[in-house]
Amino acid sequence: MSPVHLFALAAQHANWVSVRQTAVTGNIANANTPGYSALDVEPFSAVLNDTAATMARTAAGHFEMVRDGAAGSGSAPWEVRDTGTQVALDKELMKADEINRSFALDTSILRSFHRMLMTSLRSGA
Amino acid sequence: MISPISSIGSIGAENRVAGAAGAGAAADADFGQVLADVAASTVNTLRAGEAAAISGISGNAPVQSVVQAVMSAEQALQTAIAVRDKLVSAYQEVSRMAI
Amino acid sequence: MIDPLRAATQIAGAGLEAQSTRLRVVSENLANAQSTAKIPGGDPYQRKMVTFQSEFDRLIGSSSVSVTSIGGDPTPFEVEYDPGNPAADADGNVKMPNVNLVIEMADMREASRSYEANLQMVKQVRSMTTMMLDLLRNG
Numbered sequence: 324m325s326p327v328h329l330f331a332l333a334a335q336h337a338n339w340v341s342v343r344q345t346a347v348t349g350n351i352a353n354a355n356t357p358g359y360s361a362l363d364v365e366p367f368s369a370v371l372n373d374t375a376a377t378m379a380r381t382a383a384g385h386f387e388m389v390r391d392g393a394a395g396s397g398s399a400p401w402e403v404r405d406t407g408t409q410v411a412l413d414k415e416l417m418k419a420d421e422i423n424r425s426f427a428l429d430t431s432i433l434r435s436f437h438r439m440l441m442t443s444l445r446s447g448a
Numbered sequence: 449m450i451s452p453i454s455s456i457g458s459i460g461a462e463n464r465v466a467g468a469a470g471a472g473a474a475a476d477a478d479f480g481q482v483l484a485d486v487a488a489s490t491v492n493t494l495r496a497g498e499a500a501a502i503s504g505i506s507g508n509a510p511v512q513s514v515v516q517a518v519m520s521a522e523q524a525l526q527t528a529i530a531v532r533d534k535l536v537s538a539y540q541e542v543s544r545m546a547i
Numbered sequence: 548m549i550d551p552l553r554a555a556t557q558i559a560g561a562g563l564e565a566q567s568t569r570l571r572v573v574s575e576n577l578a579n580a581q582s583t584a585k586i587p588g589g590d591p592y593q594r595k596m597v598t599f600q601s602e603f604d605r606l607i608g609s610s611s612v613s614v615t616s617i618g619g620d621p622t623p624f625e626v627e628y629d630p631g632n633p634a635a636d637a638d639g640n641v642k643m644p645n646v647n648l649v650i651e652m653a654d655m656r657e658a659s660r661s662y663e664a665n666l667q668m669v670k671q672v673r674s675m676t677t678m679m680l681d682l683l684r685n686g
Binding site: 431 | 498501502504507514515518522525526529
């Protein structure tokens with residue numbers, strides 16, 4: 324696993340987490356809407372399985388993941404599905420918490436490895 | 449950060465003080481070995497850091513162990529860079545020496 | 548592609564607006580809980596209710612919310628016997644507003660809670676955006 328894979332993975336995950344945040348925000352906004360059922364994104368593991376294949380195909384640095392020919396259509400690359408259940412405010416707030424932690428980890432990892440790469444490129448002599 | 453660098457330096461000094469030409473040749477081999485070991489351990493620590501980061505992102509590892517592994521990787525990298533820089537400047541010094 | 552975090556801020560904003568409207572309606576109901584008719588035998592203040600609706604946006608992959616209408620509660624008015632009241636009809640009966648204080652207070656609590664949850668989303672998205680932008684900062 325090269326560092327390039329790690330950057331792309333962390334960036335992809337951060338993106339996935341952002342889409343999840345949007346879904347959770349929509350659920351909370353519609354907590355009192357009659358007939359509304361909660362939305363959520365498909366699990367990241369589903370994306371991970373595709374990552375290896377897609378990374379091999381695409382050029383280095385091209386990390387915009389698109390699925391099912393949705394390239395450039397502007398739709399969310401990860402499917403947001405209807406869970407069919409009513410919104411439970413507490414559950415959504417717990418999800419939001421998890422999202423926050425997860426996103427913080429992704430950005431911290433990105434920062435660390437970026438810093439490491441930059442210092443190793445710097446000339447020391 | 450300072451102590452690993454100085455420890456590498458002191459190993460070199462000990463070998464020089466030890467002496468005769470024959471011992472000198474053996475000393476070079478030892479120092480070379482030390483560098484090779486440092487390089488290998490750095491690479492391993494970096495790989496471990498990456499692996500920890502990946503499992504952290506997937507949510508499979510506790511945050512604390514991810515942070516620890518990445519910090520170790522940073523430290524190892526900084527050490528290796530410091531050694532590299534020292535070697536490069538030493539080489540440049542030698543090459544500047546009038547014959 | 549739409550920035551998911553920006554979309555989330557907009558949705559949370561819509562949620563805040565919707566809950567504010569709901570709180571305002573609850574306040575109106577509470578203020579008019581005793582408002583009887585001006586003319587004898589007339590209808591008193593009718594309780595107002597808010598109806599929410601969601602709008603799924605495919606580009607964003609989530610739903611926003613809006614208030615469709617503020618309608619009247621069709622629950623029949625309670626009748627009290629109060630011949631001295633200006634709104635009393637020929638039999639001395641007065642129709643009272645169909646506002647139930649307990650229900651309104653519960654509604655207010657729930658609306659406040661929802662409002663706070665939406666506000667928390669605004670704060671969280673802001674903090675996430677900051678975390679990401681800080682990567683570009685040197686050092």
